[in-house]
Amino acid sequence: MIDIILYIHILAATVWVGGSIFLFFLGIFLRDKEAQKQVYLHIGPLYGYLESVWLTILIITGLYLFYHFSLDNILATGMPQKLASELTIKLFLVAFITIATIVHMYIAFKTHGKERTKLQLFLSRSSSMAIFFLNLLILWFAIQIRSSL
Numbered sequence: 001m002i003d004i005i006l007y008i009h010i011l012a013a014t015v016w017v018g019g020s021i022f023l024f025f026l027g028i029f030l031r032d033k034e035a036q037k038q039v040y041l042h043i044g045p046l047y048g049y050l051e052s053v054w055l056t057i058l059i060i061t062g063l064y065l066f067y068h069f070s071l072d073n074i075l076a077t078g079m080p081q082k083l084a085s086e087l088t089i090k091l092f093l094v095a096f097i098t099i100a101t102i103v104h105m106y107i108a109f110k111t112h113g114k115e116r117t118k119l120q121l122f123l124s125r126s127s128s129m130a131i132f133f134l135n136l137l138i139l140w141f142a143i144q145i146r147s148s149l
């Protein structure tokens with residue numbers, strides 16, 4: 001059973017992280033403004049729904065793994081110290097990425113097909129940048145936790 005949960009967790013991570021990297025690079029390398037507008041107009045909502053489902057799967061399967069390995073005890077006692085700090089960092093990063101995703105999706109759905117204000121543009125770009133970099137960090141800490149278990 002635990003192998004299946006870990007498999008789903010890693011599958012969800014590949015879809016979630018892969019999608020965020022793809023869209024991030026699309027924003028940078030697709031320079032044609034009209035093409036960019038069309039791409040986001042058509043795939044934006046689909047991508048948004050799909051990715052939020054995978055993030056939810058990541059959190060649910062992550063919580064299962066967390067209790068399966070009794071990591072709540074490790075957080076409570078702070079021992080072993082290395083694993084406890086890796087876990088704390090990963091959980092904080094996941095909390096930040098969830099907030100950044102909510103901000104990003106809120107603006108995306110509110111302004112879909114409309115012009116954005118400067119503040120909306122800033123929040124949308126900074127949250128997508130945050131999602132991209134936080135993902136790279138989360139992957140790093142996920143691997144550290146795995147080797148400390």
Ligand code: HEM
Nearest residue numbers: 006010013058059062063065066094097138142143145146
């Ligand atoms: C954006 C969210 C997340 C991403 C991208 C992510 C990614 C990953 C990846 C790639 C692994 C496998 C590491 C390896 O086998 O070397 C992993 C393992 C693990 N994750 Fe996550 N994770 C996320 C959220 C969570 C959450 C919210 C929790 C707990 C509440 C969690 C708990 C765990 C645990 C305990 C493992 C270790 C299980 C094992 O390797 O046997 N993860 N995660």
